[in-house]
Amino acid sequence: MARGDGEEGGHCKRGRGAGDCKDNDDGENGPDKRCRVAAGSTCDDGEAGDDGTGDYNISGDETDGDGDGNDEDLIYYYSDDDEEAEVGASTIRCDDKRYVVLSEDDVHDRQAKDTAEVAEVLSVPPGFAAVLLRHYKWGKMRLKEEWFSDDRRIRDAVGLPADGIPVPMARSRRELVCGICFGRFSPGEMRSAGCSHYYCDECWRGYIHAAVDEGPRCLSLRCPNPACAAAVVRELVDAVADGADKDRYARFALGSYVDESGGRIKWCPGPGCTHAVEFVGCAGDDATDVLCRCRHGFCWSCGEEAHRPVSCATVRAWLSKNNSDSASAIWVLVNTKHCPKCRRPIEKNQGCNNMTCRAPCGHRFCWICLEPLGVGHTTCHAYRPRLDNVVVAGGNGVPAEEQRRQQAKASLDRYLYHYERWAANHRSLQQVLKDMAALDRSELGKMADTVRASATDLRFLTRAYEQIAGCRRVLRWAYAYGYFLDPVRDAAKRRLFDHLQSDANRSLERLHGCAERERKQLCAVAKCASSADIAGRYRSYKKKLENLTEVTQRYFENLVKAFETDLAEVKPAK
Template sequence: MHDIIYVDSSDDWHSGETTMDDEGSYPIGDSIDNECDEEEGYLESNNDDDTTSHGEKNYTVLSEDDIRRRQEKDILEVSSVLSIPKFEASILLHHYNWSISNLHDAWFADEEKVRMTIGLSKKPVIEYPNAKKLTCAICFDTYWRHRMHAAACGHLFCSSCWGSYISTSINDGPGCLMLRCPDPSCGAAVSQEMINALVSDEAKEKYARYLLRSYVEASRKSKWCPAPGCGYAIDFVLGSGSYDVSCKCTNSFCWNCTEEVHRPVECDIVSKWMLKNTAESENTTWILANSKPCPKCKRPIEKRDGCMHMTCTPPCRFEFCWLCLGSWLDHGDKTGGFYACNRYEKAKKEGVYDEAETRRAMAKSSLERYAHYYERWEYNEKSKVKAMKYLQELQTVHVEKLSNDYCQSKFQLKFIVDAWLQIIECRRVLKWTYAYGYYLLEHDETKGQFFEYLQGEAESGLERLNIFADEDLKPFIDGKFKSKDPNCAEGDLKTIIDGKSKSEDPNCAEEDLKPIIDETPKIEDFNAFRAKLSDLTTVTRKYFENLVRALENGLTDVDSVGACNKPGNSKASAAVKSWRGRSGATSRSSIFGRSQEEQAPSLPQTHHGRQTQQQQQQQQGSWSCEHCTYFNQESPTICYICNQHRGSWSCELCTYFNSTSTTICQMCNGER
């Protein structure tokens, strides 16, 4: 596992002065830790992948016990250095936001001023006679001296009044951490020892929790995990790059804005998008686009069906024409009948309704555009939640069954969990690409086209992984494979198809006539499933990593190829080609992130060397898919990853992949 960064002192932890020298590179998705124990930790998502360029995490997850130990260490240090009781050190640190350096600076500059400000007097401001009985200044009852209590100031009150005063303050919230003497003229601080001696266990626990939370909330570089019920905090290395962090509760979020992890979009875009999803402005836009105001009372009215005769609701009850908004009393045969309005047509030609119609059309267009992005954003969110539920079921039920059925250790089955973790991560990334497209690409048509291509490829690759991880896993969980009966004799294949026997139907293959039977999956089938699912997980992860980098860089591929387009080619088409693969000194990279160096033996990086590599691959029967650039080793005609036919060609105008049997693009009718 990666090493954890621990700061040198808790003071630095609160001051936020610890920084990293280099910004790191942060991968999307979860990788397999090969050093994990085979039986332990296999089900946990590898949430520690947010690392710096040196392979170290840029954050540390702290439990409440970790925080309590750090807090106690700071209190002891201040108590020892300043030679003061622990309760005074705690009050001082809380006042200075738990920064030891700030406290030392103020204390050694003017100790008396600090004591006066915080309410830590060295001696009581009032002394009572050595009487056996005293009167409480709150309830005015007389008590024995041992039942009276005072803060450092010396103002005595009875135990009951003190308890009520402290309990009420604790119930009011974290302000109890700055509790002062009940005497209105006194500002003496009340110690935690005194609080613990006078209140119930429940109140003591609540006070201790407020004190613990203040230690985190006062720090510039620590935050509580926002997941409901989570008690972990994140200690972050400021200036170290990505804000993506993962808590031990499995919740991943952005440390900067505490929303869920949202790469590739920035925090301000996330804030605007979430506000838009809940804002009243969208209701106003919908009303403007789909309704018209009553000419009399101005109440918005939506027309769903029927004729143009509209009647406003009580108490208005005004009857008017939907088209021209004129009184219905002025309508009839002379205005074109009940289903038309020549007044409206005439006024429209004269430009009377131009402004209103334009505003309505713009509002409708804006609403439709927002609905397009929001519906897909929400779909991927729901799909992510569904995948998370299935992953939980997989971890608690199915993995145990698969382990028993196929004699596999739980660690050996981690590839299934990794695939579903990758699906969840990809759903999250894909979800936020819609917010990216809505805000950042509205006025850039070229980048918009390129973005839609990349997004479409991402959706296609993710769906392929999702379907395979779901449907192809079910036979192994159920213990049943659907297959053709190999024992079916040739004489039994004379099945009637559309009234014809096999011999009468030339399009009927013998294999198609064999009945479907249930067959128990073999270990060889499971190993083949493992290999393909692992490959799909890898290529999908790499594609999404490349997609995130491209979007974070502002789709610079479009700008970089804009000046060198061929006549008739759009910038978007050229950018697509640049994205799908580049020739020359660098290796051709797969759009799924798999390069030929990773799939074939490495050769010297020379033109002659690459020719030799291609010749060797052709001699071995392997070929590179034109669609995803995966180097296939087995299938002679169908790509193992994307299922495209061998030799398909991409249209230069629309990038659609066509079969080799045609020279005309099936999408845009452009010639090859």
């Protein structure tokens, strides 16, 4: 998805003249308007001329596909809301941005700020404040309200002492006996968790090490005495644990700010990503896509990869379909026939039609007519109605087994059609993400040197790739939506779906081709061109890619809205 830091491109005005708009009353496309954008159309930035969306000629001239220099009129569909669209916002925008991406440092700073605030307000040490906040899932307001209502009850519930000393040392003048190793130690070598049970530093170190090995549960560690519920706080861990255990404990403590936030903050599930996402709006009950800084998109509601415009329920059904054995069972039904004697499914993998079933059956029969092979098998290719195993209810004289096979084949073909396109867009998305990573690493810098532009000026290229990635996600999951349209009941929706998908693919491929193929052409020509020539070509390419990005963004936003409303403009079948 494109981020909101881009420049504002040109919005085409509606009106008479070179670019006119009219209502589209052809039924299936709903209440959208149809705008014919021609060469010389007026744009918001006050410039007249090409809209930048024609085919780009690497010579620096913009021509139509025939190369005659005359721009062919381009038709784009948009709704009245398009004029409110913000250029450079999220690729598939929500009504407002409802989440914030946090780095590990951001999470650490927020955690430290919340802990310090609670420690100051409640007049407790930071270690105590952290224990209290974890108990209340880092909800500061509820903690404060209940603390000032009955602080003694809260202390007892979380195991905090009343005197407010996080790591009390023994004050006796004589040696004390460690409750674990039973060794004698001076009072300065004995510590407790705020209770009356003192242990030597070495035993504390081993006790904490064993707890840290068990994972985040170490954050709820209590006094080694089984009868004592005193909490082991961060100050005690820092005082006695070795370096590795202190680091691991700190990682668990940092993670608790996200993991125990009650779902308000979540870690990005992207491979190797350490960012977290805080949701600051109303999540709702259905799909809410989130795009992390690592460019991994995921759904806030279900945790799967970003899947607008389809619902979480549709995603679950589709993934279940992909992971189930039903597809294999359908393939067996379509591509095999049953032995007429033992009913075992048989796949024909050679050219001969004379089949022999495996032992112990051994039945020999004809693949075409399923009749036994023998001297009398001479009428295989002559039409002869079969009266056995016929579907009487249908009245069409088709054998029941053959009808089931035909239905299964149609079902498999429909599934494979949608699955292949779903998978193809996923592969394209992965390639786009690799290309974006390459741009970040070195390609943008190389292009900046080649076309003699600044890296900042090349942000339009990054936005275009982010737009492409977002559109690939939409197209991918739109095919899952299409699969669950009933071929008969939703026939009208299916026709509109196919039309919208086809237009969306064309729009996206045009943008993708400009961002990828024409960029490489520009860089190749720029290596041996003059400075003035390079500048002209670069400006032309930049204008075209920015306009294509904007047009594609608007189209896909309307596409998402159409699918999310279940193509509401199509009247339900009677």
